[in-house]
Amino acid sequence: xxxxxxxxxxxxxxxxxxxxxxxxxxxxxxxxxxxxxxxxxxxxxxxxxxxxxxxxxxxxxxxxxxxxxxxxxxxxxxxxxxxxxxxxxxxxxxxxxxxxxxxxxxxxxxxxxxxxxxxxxxxxxxxxxxxxxxxxxxxxxxxxxxxxxxxxxxxxxxxxxxxxxxxxxxxxxxxxxxxxxxxxxxxxxxxxxxxxxxxxxxxxxxxxxxxxxxxxxxxxxxxxxxxxxxxxxxxxxxxxxxxxxxxxxxxxxxxxxxxxxxxxxxxxxxxxxxxxxxxxxxxxxxxxxxxxxxxxxxxxxxxxxxxxxxxxxxxxxxxxxxxxxxxxxxxxxxxxxxxxxxxxxxxx
Numbered sequence: 001x002x003x004x005x006x007x008x009x010x011x012x013x014x015x016x017x018x019x020x021x022x023x024x025x026x027x028x029x030x031x032x033x034x035x036x037x038x039x040x041x042x043x044x045x046x047x048x049x050x051x052x053x054x055x056x057x058x059x060x061x062x063x064x065x066x067x068x069x070x071x072x073x074x075x076x077x078x079x080x081x082x083x084x085x086x087x088x089x090x091x092x093x094x095x096x097x098x099x100x101x102x103x104x105x106x107x108x109x110x111x112x113x114x115x116x117x118x119x120x121x122x123x124x125x126x127x128x129x130x131x132x133x134x135x136x137x138x139x140x141x142x143x144x145x146x147x148x149x150x151x152x153x154x155x156x157x158x159x160x161x162x163x164x165x166x167x168x169x170x171x172x173x174x175x176x177x178x179x180x181x182x183x184x185x186x187x188x189x190x191x192x193x194x195x196x197x198x199x200x201x202x203x204x205x206x207x208x209x210x211x212x213x214x215x216x217x218x219x220x221x222x223x224x225x226x227x228x229x230x231x232x233x234x235x236x237x238x239x240x241x242x243x244x245x246x247x248x249x250x251x252x253x254x255x256x257x258x259x260x261x262x263x264x265x266x267x268x269x270x271x272x273x274x275x276x277x278x279x280x281x282x283x284x285x286x287x288x289x290x291x292x293x294x295x296x297x298x299x300x301x302x303x304x305x306x307x308x309x310x311x312x313x314x315x316x317x318x319x320x321x322x323x324x325x326x327x328x329x330x331x332x333x334x335x336x337x338x339x340x341x342x343x344x345x346x347x348x
Contacts, residue, residue: 007295007296007299008024008028008121008122008123008296008299008300010292010295010296011023011024011027011028011218011296011299011348012024014346014347014348015220015346015347015348016127018128018146018147018149018150019150019154019157019158019220019221020220021126021127021128021130021146022040022128022130022147022150022158023158023161023217023220024121024126025040025118025119025121025126025130026040026158026161026162026165026217027165027217027218027296027300027302028121028122028299028300028301029117029118029120029121030117030120030122031079031169031301032078032079032080033077033078033079033080033083033114034067034070034077034078034166034169034170035063035067035110035113035114036114036118037066037162037163037165037166037169038063038064038066038067039063039114039115039118040158040162041062041066041159041162041163042059042062042063042065042066043130043131043143043147044150044155044158044159044162045062046059046062046143047143047147047148047150047155048152048155050148051143052142052143052148053134053140053141053142053143054140054141054143055138055139055140056107056111056138056139056140056141057103057107059111059141060103060106060107060110061103063106063110063111064089064102064103064106064110066163067089068089068092068093070166070170071086071089071090071093072093073170075170075171075173075174076170076173076174077170077173078173079173083109084105084109085105085106085109085110088101088102088105088106088109089102111139115133115139115141116133118130118131128144128146129144129146130143130144130146130147131143131144131147132144153221153229154221156233157213157216157221157232160210160213160216160232160233161213161214161216161217163209163213164209164210164213164214164216164217165214165217167208167209167214168195168208168209168214168302168303168304169303171206171208171209171303172303185197185256185259185307185310185311186208186259186260186304186307187256187258187259188211188240188258188259188260188263190240192207193210193211193212193240194207194208194209194210194211195207195208195209195210195211195214195260196208211240211263212232212238212240212265213232215240215260215263215264215265216232216265218293218296218297218300218348219264219265219293219347219348220347220348222344222347222348223265223266223267223270224241224243224264224265224266224270224286224289224290224293225264225266225267225270225271225277225282225286225340225341225343226267226269226270226340226341226342226343226344227343227344227345227346227347228267228344230265230266230267232265237267237268238265238266238267239265239266239267239268239271239272240263240264240265240266241263241264241265241266241270241271241277242257242258242262242263243262243263243264243282243286243287243290244257244262244281244326244327244330245257245278245279245280245281245330245334246258246279247279247334248330248333248334251333252326252329255311255326256311259307259308259311260297260304260307260308261290261294261308261311261312262290264290264293269341270340270341275341276338276341277338277340278338279334279336280334280336280337280338281327281330281331281334281336281337281338282337282338282340283337283338283339283340284327285340286340287323287324287327290323291316291319291320291323292348293348294308294312294319295316295319296348
């Protein structure tokens with residue numbers, strides 16, 4: 001049975017709070033350059049400082065701090081090779097443009113489009129705004145109550161999730177002009193906690209991003225099974241779980257159970273506590289939830305969208321058939337079924 005709450009509308013409707021709208025902008029908003037991610041991280045820092053208004057010259061250093069770190073890695077920061085501002089950022093890092101000149105360039109060039117389109121989502125504007133733009137001789141951002149009311153833990157989660165999304169998007173932009181990642185699908189490396197492209201032929205291992213924050217946004221920082229909040233900064237409290245148990249992998253040589261489509265974040269109790277899932281096959285409602293979560297990844301034009309569709313199917317119907325067929329096979333191999341534990345109200 002396909003879930004009609006799949007996609008961005010369902011993601012928002014399941015828990016339409018301020019952090020959900022912030023995540024929607026980061027995850028579902030249009031990606032043509034990394035400015036949205038830099039601005040998102042800047043806004044979270046400004047909110048933590050309790051700022052209610054910031055001029056563009058004041059905003060500039062908050063905006064450029066994370067962006068320069070990404071430019072320094074040599075990854076592409078947009079769908080076009082470069083821009084006046086990004087060329088200036090590279091020149092600044094090379095010592096060819098001093099701090100004052102780079103600051104002036106940032107104020108003049110970096111905010112030309114991102115401020116106007118920041119709240120834009122597929123189908124319209126976000127119902128919640130995190131700043132309002134004051135126009136005039138000296139433009140400024142007025143930070144809204146929705147941004148300032150985010151809790152410290154919300155800000156921490158949103159910042160880490162934004163950074164992970166940025167990592168994946170810049171990888172996708174860079175991969176378009178690089179052959180080193182061709183032919184490889186991302187997989188989870190437990191030792192490092194990262195999503196990686198494993199070595200193949202003469203290629204090298206490529207680290208994409210930390211897996212937990214990359215998945216956290218789509219689960220809104222909650223356990224996949226019981227919906228209680230999880231601290232993704234703690235490997236003990238936040239487990240990476242294989243919905244279809246990893247132990248089945250040797251019987252499924254053509255199915256990668258370590259791929260993103262089968263990975264979720266779980267609290268310790270649900271995954272490994274007394275009466276937890278462990279290596280059992282989860283109840284059907286969790287399969288429906290996995291299908292819905294995967295649809296969020298695909299609907300957000302996730303950088304791993306192509307890999308997800310190659311692994312599980314190009315349409316929602318095909319993906320659901322893939323999951324139910326795998327469920328049938330899994331139950332033939334392992335009769336143990338896990339029905340879950342008491343759940344909090346759904347949030348995703």
